[in-house]
Amino acid sequence: MKVPFFDFKQAPESLRSEWRNAIEKVIASGRYIGGEEVTKFENDWAGYLGLEHAVGVANGLDAIILGLRALDIGPGSRVAVPSHTFIATWLAVEAVGATPVGIDCDDLGLMNLSVLESLDEKIDAVIPVHMHGQMVNMLRLSDWANPKGIKIIEDCAQAHGANIHGRFAGTWGDIGAFSFYPTKNLGALGDSGIVVTSNEDLARKVRSLGNYGSTPTNKYLYDRPGINSRLDPMQAAALGVNLKYLDDWNLNRRRIATRYIETLVQANVKMLVTDPELSVWHHFIVLPENRDNARTDLEEMGIITEIHYPECAEDSYAGISSYSSSEPYSARLLAAKTLSLPLSPWLNNEQIDYVLECVTSPKILRNFQGEI
Ligand SMILES: Cc1ncc(COP(=O)(O)O)c(C=O)c1O
Incomplete structure (x- = not known):
């Protein structure tokens, strides 16, 4: 017998047919950047988490980068990141010009909060990563970080739908960053990601930063130097199907x-x-x-x-x-x-x-x- 690590060919035919129908709808719409499918999925994902704002982006790495940038984390900032994580968490810090500060893991492979709490150096932000589907103790982390004004960006790439004390991964920090890499618990049919937050200003900033830095009302007027990192409508359509499951x-x-x-x-x-x-x-x-x-x-x-x-x-x-x-x-x-x-x-x-x-x-x- 063969047991692949993860095999999309085992996805049921009924699901494939739903994917095809969803993508066909996008093709028929004639709208291939942004549009109804993207807005619908953003609203659905925010609704699932119980948050106000979700901004679709191109992948999980960009979700962290844009989250950091929206929080004004950049050159001169120090960001605590776990030693046990995928390299993307660290690369996001590098990408904004900030300095990563590595924090060793505990027995569950999660950021060791005792090590974090005993740091001598000043940090500006922390990125807890909910590794392998398990959540970092966000109550303890928030109680420590919030009074100090330390920003929290949750890296939720491996924890779609995980919750602790009744609150989902992504809803505890200033920003939650998700990847929808195909093998994730909620995956797309290609690259994509999303940033979530309860803060309207942050959401607006992330949307602008991911769309060349443009203003909401005039796409040829720019507030800040941005990048192009948007959720593709075909991926949004497939994600809308997968979210039901x-x-x-x-x-x-x-x-x-x-x-x-x-x-x-x-x-x-x-x-x-x-x-x-x-x-x-x-x-x-x-x-x-x-x-x-x-x-x-x-x-x-x-x-x-x-x-x-x-x-x-x-x-x-x-x-x-x-x-x-x-x-x-x-x-x-x-x-x-x-x-x-x-x-x-x-x-x-x-x-x-x-x-x-x-x-x-x-x-x-x-x-x-x-x-x-
Ligand atoms: C913990 C973690 N952070 C960030 C990422 C980056 O996501 P993406 O591959 O969508 O850029 C991943 C996924 O691969 C991940 O596992």
Whole structure:
């Protein structure tokens, strides 16, 4: 049996047909930049989150960049970013000319808030990243950052629909930035992203910055130097279809993760897990001592895994910019072991059983021996 890491070909035919109809509608409309589909999806996504404003952009990296720029974070600013994240979080800080300040991770792979709170240096903003579908403790983070006037930009690329204390990811900070990269919990059929906020001025600024810096009333009058980063109407149309299924897909991810956990706990397989109810399970991560062997052996059995991510952000970033690492001990340890098992809302029961059968086989289990 073959179990791909994530396989769009497993998406049901009925869904594909909805995508085709939605895109056909855009073609028929004759409006290929902006327009009704974009506005509708922006409103629907803001409504889903319970926020007033959503501004579609071209991808998740731009969503963070535009969020930072709208908050006037730029040259001279210092921005706390997690060591365990995708490099885009750090690149966004670099792109606006600010300085990233790396914060090591905790046992769940999330920004370690104790480390953040004990920082000696002044910071202007913080980007909590809700990694792998789990949310950072936003109550604690907001209580610490808000009185100091430290801006919060949530990187929600891996946490569509996750919530903590009844509030969704993206609704806690000054700005929430989402990617709709196709394999995300809510994904498009290509690149796209969105910025969300409850602040009308910030929303207006993000919209202007993503549209060459133009004014709302005259597209040839410019308030600020902007870029072109807009949500494509075909992607908006596909996202509108997928949004209807987001909660069901997240439930399915949770059901699969729960099955994984139940079996893998019995086999003493080390995992990066929280309470299954508290995550939307963007990734399901196991922590073998000998990751490379585990990965190759699983591949020989037909199971494709991924590594999120092979280096902590400090180490990746140091290779491309003048950053001196602050010893992200836990994030380095995690980067050396992390291995993501197949997880998609369309994984079928036979595939789930087969993944569990293989991971708990003696050949794979021996790669988990030892302490982490
Ligand atoms: C945590 C995180 N931040 C930012 C991004 C960037 O999103 P995009 O690929 O849409 O630019 C991603 C996705 O790939 C991500 O996982």
